[in-house]
Amino acid sequence: MPLYNFFCNKCGQEVDLFLSLGELHRGAAQCPICKGKDLNGPLQAGAAESAGVSCSGSKGRPSCVIGQK
Numbered sequence: 001m002p003l004y005n006f007f008c009n010k011c012g013q014e015v016d017l018f019l020s021l022g023e024l025h026r027g028a029a030q031c032p033i034c035k036g037k038d039l040n041g042p043l044q045a046g047a048a049e050s051a052g053v054s055c056s057g058s059k060g061r062p063s064c065v066i067g068q069k
Helices: 021-026 045-050
Strands: 003-008 014-018 055-056 062-066
Touching: none
Parallel strands: none
Antiparallel strands: 003 014, 055 062
C-alpha cells in the first residue's frame, strides 16, 4: 500500500497516510490528527502520477485532481 503525504486544511498539518489506490480514488483520506477530510494532496508527485492524480501548485497549498492527467 503506497504512502501519501497530504496537507490538512483544517489543522494545517502535513500528514502521511497509507492508502490503497481505491481508497485514494474514493477520497477516503482523513487527517489522523483532527479527523478532518479537507485534505490537499497527495503532495508527492511521483506517487500521485502513478495513481492517476494530477497536482499543481506549491507544496504547502497544492491543487489536485483525481482521475485526470
